[in-house]
Amino acid sequence: MSIAMGSMGSMGSMGSMGSAGQPEYGGLPLNMMLVDALIRTRGGIVDELNDTATIKPVYPPIDDPNNMALWAPSVRLHTSLFDLIAPLRFSSISATPGNPRPGAKLDVGASREIATLRRPSDAEFYVFFGQQLKLMESWAELRDERTCEILTQLTPQFAFWDSIGQLELDRRRWTGELISLALAFASFVEMRFKHALSVPRPVAYSRKIQPIIPTPMHGSFPSGHATEAYMVAHVLESLVPSGWQASLRPQLQALAARTSINRTIAGVHFPVDSQAGQHLGQSLAEYFVCLCTRDARWSASPPVQGGWYARSYNPLDVGAGNQDFDPAILDPGSLISDPAPSSLPPPSILGWQWIMARNEWPATAPV
Incomplete structure (x- = not known):
């Protein structure tokens, strides 16, 4: 889920x-x-209507980002989601004699890469994931300890983010909407990767896995929880003023890692799924921040304003199937800086949402 x-x-x-x-x-x-x-x-209570228009509304300017304040949150989400998805191009990568590991790729337009994920080749598949199952056996020993976390993290972890970052969404509703937008965007993209890569869930390889939650009815690789957890972590780190970042970043990153590992403990994800999700989530977050801040006069670091790091993940580049999830091995990627204006849509709607959320945070973090 x-x-x-x-x-x-x-x-x-x-x-x-x-x-x-x-x-x-x-x-x-x-x-x-x-x-x-x-x-x-x-x-x-209504007398006869003698006039056809007793109220004369003022028509707002066409496609003015300030009109976003007029709409319901769900309308803002779908409107902004269109601007995030519109520039994207998704393509599958077939296996070749030179590279037998198939994959999928996400680009902006035809040439500006965001992320590439590959799965093991047909010949490597069962050996690789058989080794991953052995790692899952050791993680399963923590089920008693982590059950409450696993169950409460089935849905977005707002309570956990609030515990770390004092989101206080009753007062910071625009921040809440921005996070919901980031989650929705990540969900759309990760599902496309899951479909293309079509990696079966752990329970398909062994009857002894016995997950403690229902196995989701979509592919295992990449992990959606990892993708979204790392995306939210980076978006929040980029949104808050610099006075907040030093204390927030390590805790948000640690939470993202723990959330990802909990899915392996639950029995619904291989460790390698979380590694792929971390790569995808980080690059999607940087792309998201890029589109939101191009007209917001706010530099996110890293990377520089106007860019993101394109990342490629092939599990067998890291090691054999006995490689556990390690947040420290995130591919630094190749910086895609200052995309050509023609390759990205006008960011006014996204910029408006970013500024509304950014203005909810004081410059100095509470002690």
Whole structure:
């Protein structure tokens, strides 16, 4: 299950049921008693309409980013999500005699790489993941200790991020919306990679894995939890003022690693899935920050404003299948700096959301 479920509305749909189990529309229970009451009330208080327009609204400018303040959060999310996805190009990589390991690649346009992931070749597949299963056996010993974490991290980890960074989303709602946007974007991209790479889940290799949570019905590689956890960590590190970064970064990175490992302990991910998710999440986060800050006069470091690091991950480049998840081996990547204006859309909507969130953070972190 992706941790972006809540941000995508899957969990929110539960709120569409009224207190008596009645469906809701526009915040009102849909029952005939209320509908009849509204009809009768209007008939009793509204005089005959002699004029056709008693209110004359002012039309906002076309495609003005400030219009985003007029919409519901779900509308802002989908509007901004379009601008994030529109420049992207996804392609699969077939195995060749020179490189028998197939993969998938995400670019901006036709040539500006964001991330490339490869899986083991057909000949290497079962040996590699058989070695990964042995690592999972050792991690399974921590199930008693980590069960509460595993269950509470099925959905986005806002409580954990709040515990570290004092998100206080009642006061920082724009930050909450920005994180939800980052989660939704990561979820879209990771699912495309999962489909292309189509790596079976651990339970498909052994009946002794016996996960303690339902196995998600999508591919194992890369890990969605790792992708999204590392994406949120970098977005928050880039969003907050410099006075916050030194104390936040190590804790956010440690939380992302622990969240990723918990999925292996639960029995639904190989360690290598989290390694791939870390690579993908970091590069997606840098691309996200790039699009949000191009007109926000705010430099994210690393990387420099206007760029991201393109990363490539091939699990067998790191080692054999007995290689455990190690956050320290993140590929530094190749910096893609100052993308040509024609390769990226005008960032005004995303920039508006970034500034609204950025303005919620004081320059100095509380002691």
